[in-house]
Amino acid sequence: MTASPLFLAYRGLTAAVEPAGRPFLGWRLRAGKEDPARLGERLGRASRPRPAGVLVWLHGASVGEGVSLLPLVDALLARGARVLLTTGTVNAARVLVPRLPSGVIHQFVPLDLPGAVGRFVAHWKPDLAVLAESELWPNLVEALHRAAVPLALVNARMSARSARRWARAPGFIGALLGRTALCLCQTEADAGRYRALGAGRVAVTGLLKYDVPAPAADAEALAAFTAAVGPRPLWVAASTHEGEEDALIEAHLLLRRDVPDALTVVAPRQPNRGPPLLAEAQRRGIASAARSRGDAPGAATALYVADTLGELGLWFRAAGLVFVGNSLVPPGGGQNPIEPARLGCAILHGPHTDNFSDVYPALDAAGGGAEVGDAAHLAEAAATLLGDPAQLRLMARAAADAVEGRGGATARTLAALSPYLPSAA
Incomplete structure (x- = not known):
């Protein structure tokens, strides 16, 4: 799909301001919003090697999105895939990392700067990228597209208010959704909004959060x-x-x-x-x-x-x-x-x-x-x-x-993702 002028302008502007990425992270660090030992990850510099075999990258921006992905993590591991999970907030990392099964790698997602996301994709070379809910960052989507990595949105939602805002920039959102292989939505209403904005393969798989176990307590x-x-x-x-x-x-x-x-x-x-x-x-x-x-x-x-x-x-x-x-x-x-x-x-x-x-x-x-x-x-x-x-x-x-009895979204999501998963064997 041809990129819209607004999409191209965004990419050009973020490329121009990329040198400000480190000072920006310094400001966030002083505000307590970054991990000082892992700032490099936010610039796309991995702190772990890529594991061998099929690697599925899952991203949940914050605590809620990340927790909703935990049943999918287990399901992918059961299929023999390796899993990389990224989050965007320190709080999400603190909550999720102790709950991750052995072998799952956690990283912070890079800032949406062309160089940062390019380094991230080049290092991890995921076989499939899975973004939770509404995490569509233009440079990240473009980097995956250029690397021929299939991109799926899962647990996707779109409020009526957000849909109206996106409708004012149809070329921009169309360019993003046109670069996604699959959009798996929570509800029929969400699916209708994504289709109206230009998403191609859209399905309703339900809410992943119904499959998440109740939070533990000491x-x-x-x-x-x-x-x-x-x-x-x-x-x-x-x-x-x-x-x-x-x-x-x-x-x-x-x-x-x-x-x-x-x-x-x-x-x-x-x-x-x-x-x-x-x-x-x-x-x-x-x-x-x-x-x-x-x-x-x-x-x-x-x-x-x-x-x-x-x-x-x-x-x-x-x-x-x-x-x-x-x-x-x-x-x-x-x-x-x-x-x-x-x-x-x-x-x-x-x-x-x-x-x-x-x-x-x-x-x-x-x-x-x-x-x-x-x-x-x-x-x-x-x-x-x-x-x-x-x-x-x-x-x-x-x-x-x-x-009770409203689960099953994880199984439906995994079934929809299966055609995009190389054989882990």
């Missing part, structure tokens, strides 16, 4: 936390974002009027949100403690900031009620409600849940989830459920039932 840590909380009513606001945390503090204050001994646990999506969240809660006169400081919730603690990585499984097991964040204020999009639902938690969420446009309606229809529009509505719903344990248990059971 048994001793869970026992210590539940012992510290005791019989107090407990709820968790999980994967919250900066724009909605003020509303959650307000909801906590309103809730305590009806449930004076309620303990609110707030687990921000980014752990660096912990200190400002704690400071704001304390400024509002709320007795607070923070996980990152080694605090345990005492009898007087009203709000507990769970600002650590990899412990969502602990909070979901400790609570029967979870508000899933990035959903209360626009633009939002919603975080993954499948994990708390699978662990038997009733789900509350805001109205902005486009990232899981099939999951939240299914939870709500089954009676396992409920939408809240603002802080007051959230506080009211939490007070009702915490005050009626029988109703809370029924809602939690409905949530678990709603997500």
Whole structure:
């Protein structure tokens, strides 16, 4: 497919600014967003040799995308392939690397600069490239195309808002999608949007996150936390974002009027949100403690900031009620409600849940989830459920039932990828 003028302009501009890549990484390093020992990987300089045999490269930008690929990693290893997994964030690496099977290589994805992605592709020479959700970087796509590496999008999604934006640059998105061999979508709506924007081979394989096991929890840590909380009513606001945390503090204050001994646990999506969240809660006169400081919730603690990585499984097991964040204020999009639902938690969420446009309606229809529009509505719903344990248990059971039996996306994805996989034997 002929590249559009905008596509060519992007490539020319990124080539011109490539010398600024290292200073840019230095700025990100000072902000705590890069691993100082692995900056070379972000410039396409591999820190590991390429293994012999068939190599499949999987990329998930952040924690959620990377975790969704774990069942596919296992399936590819079972076929005899070698696997390279890349992520774009330090937090994703910290969560995923301990969960990777032996032999899987992790690297940071290179910046989308022509030289960086060229070095990356030349070193790894993947037999198949698999990008999760919506990770379409022009220089990376072009480098794979020139190296004749088939490229597949898996777990692909496209919101109506994103589709409208891309429609303003049809040549640009058409050039990207025209260089993909396969687009495997979460829903029929996603598939229709990709087709309208120029994708060729499109199929619906479902949501990979249904196949991901529930997050683990350290048994001793869970026992210590539940012992510290005791019989107090407990709820968790999980994967919250900066724009909605003020509303959650307000909801906590309103809730305590009806449930004076309620303990609110707030687990921000980014752990660096912990200190400002704690400071704001304390400024509002709320007795607070923070996980990152080694605090345990005492009898007087009203709000507990769970600002650590990899412990969502602990909070979901400790609570029967979870508000899933990035959903209360626009633009939002919603975080993954499948994990708390699978662990038997009733789900509350805001109205902005486009990232899981099939999951939240299914939870709500089954009676396992409920939408809240603002802080007051959230506080009211939490007070009702915490005050009626029988109703809370029924809602939690409905949530678990709603997500059971909806797996199979990994098997369908692997079947669709199989024609592009050389024989590992």
